[in-house]
Amino acid sequence: MQKKIIIIFCISIFLLAFHYTENVTFFVPKNWPQPVYDFTKNPLTKNKIELGRALFYDPLLSRNNTISCASCHSQYSAFTHSDHALSHGIDDSIGNRNSLALMNLAWQKLFMWDGAVNHLDVQALAPIHNKLEMDENIANVVTKLQNLKLYKFLFYKAYNDSNITGERTLKALSQFMLTLVSSNSKYDSVMRKQTQFTKQEGNGYTLFKKNCASCHTEPLFTNNQFMNNGLPLDSALNDYGRYTVTKNANDSLKFKVPTLRNIEFSHPYMHDGRFKKLSHVLNHYTKGVVKNKTLGIELQNEVNLSSNEKVDIIAFLLTLSDKKFLFNPEFSYPKNSFQTAKD
C-alpha cells in the first residue's frame, strides 16, 4: 500500500514537471504595466501557441478557404493590411474600416476601432462571421478542423486529447496573438540606456511628449481610451466610432487611440486609412482638426508645429520601429506545422 502511494506520487511529480516545462512564461518588459489579459484562464504553452499560429495562417477559417487572419494582418506591416485603406476580404469585398495592427494585445481591454469586442478570445468571431471578411461560422470552422488530420494532431499536442471545440480554437488563437509583443525598438533601447537618440530624434521626443503623449501614452503609445482626434466625418462611411457601440452621444466620433509602435510600417493611417503618410497625419494635427463637442481637450487649442518640428516628430516616430518584431521567425507563416500534415 505504502509503496503504491509512493510510486503514484513520483509519477504525478514527473508528469507535473513535464507539464511545467511546456509552460511559457509571458514576459513583461521592464517598466511596462501588468497585462490585462487573464493568463490564469488560458496559460500559455508552446503547443497551444503553435496551434494558434497555424489557425492564424489558415484560410480554412473562411467560407471558401481563401482568406486567413494573416490576409489582413501580415507580419511585415506589423500585422495590419498595408496599402489598403479599407480592408479586403472574401471575394474581393471591401470592408468598412482599416485593419488594425496587432501587437501588445495582452495590455488591451477592448478591441476594434470602436471597442465592440470585449475580450481577445472572442475577437476572432467578428472577422469569421463578417460577410465581407471571412463569411464563415465558428461552428462550421470547428467541423472543418475536426475533419483534418493536421488539427487532430495539433489539438492533441496542445490539449492532450483531440477534442476540438470552439473554446479551444478561440483560446489557441489568443495564445498566438498574445505572443506578438513589440518592445525592442530603438526607443526601447534608449529607455534602457543602451543607446541614444540623435539630436533630431531627441527633439522630436520632446515635442511628442508635449503634444501627443497624453493620448499616445508611453510605453504602449496608447492610453487605451477612445478619443476624437478631430478627423472630419467621411460622409460615404458615416462612421461614428464608439457611439455605434454605446449609443451615448458623448462617444460620437471617438475611436480607439491606436499604438504608434511600428507606425512606419502600418500605413495607411486612421480608422478609414485616409492618410498615406506620416506627414499627412502631422498636417492633420496642425491644420485639419475639426472642432466639435467630443474633440479631445488636448486638441481644442491649435497644435503649432513648424515644418522642421514635424520632421523631428516623424524622426522620433521612426524610432518606434521594431525590426526584431517585424522579422521574428516565430511569428511568420508556420511552414513546419503545415508540412507535418502532408507527411
Add this chain to the structure above:
Amino acid sequence: MQILKYNWFFYFVLMLNYLKAQTNSTIQFYFTYNSKPLTISDSTLPLLDSNGLQISNLKFYCSNIQFLKNKKVIVEEKNSFHLVDASNSSSQKINVAITSKLLFDELKFNLGIDSIANVSGALGGDLDQTKGMYWTWQSGYINFKIEGKSKQCNSRNNEFQFHLGGYTQPNYCLETLIFSLADKSLIDINVDVKKIIDQLKLQEQTKIMSPSKDAVLLSKKISTCFEILK
C-alpha cells in the same frame, strides 16, 4: 498508523459520495403552445395558429440555479450555465446534485448570462461560442432566442427573429425567476409559448437583434411566461 489515517479519509470520501448520490433534484422544462407540446424538428414545422405561425428556433440560458429555504440560499449551482433548447429534449432536463438532505421552499434561477461571464472570453460547455448564442460583431451572449414565421409579420418571408441579450447598463437584460414551491425532487416548469408569442406583438415588430431598451422590456415580459406545473 499512517495507513490507518488514510483509511479513515477514504471512508469519509465514500460517505460523502453516498450522500451526494442520494439526493438529486431535477428541473424539467416543457414547451407548450395552447397546452399542447411544442415540437421543433428538421421536418415540416406545424402551423400553430390561423396566421400560419411556425416556430423554428427557441432557446434560452438558465443559469445560477438556487434553492432557498426561508429566503436563505441552501444550495447553489455556481458557475453553471444551461442552454435549454426546445428542439433538443435532453437539454430540457437539468439535474442539480445536492449534497445534503434539504427542504427548500423556493427555486430561483437566471434567464440569461450574467455580466461577468459576458466579459470572460472564450468559454466551454453550453457557453461555447459555437452554440449560436453569441453575437459576433459585438461581444455578448444572447440570453433568449426565438425565430419563426407568421403572416402577421410585415417582413421578408414573414419571418421574425428576436435575439435578446445585453450585459451593460442601461440595457442589462438578465432576468431572475423566482418560484415558491413545495420541496420535491422533480420540478416541472412549463414555458407558455403562446403567451411569449403574444408578448412579441408581431404586427408591430418582427426583429430585435441587439441590446436595447426594447430587449430589456421584452425579457421582463417573457420572464412571466414560465410557470411551475403542480
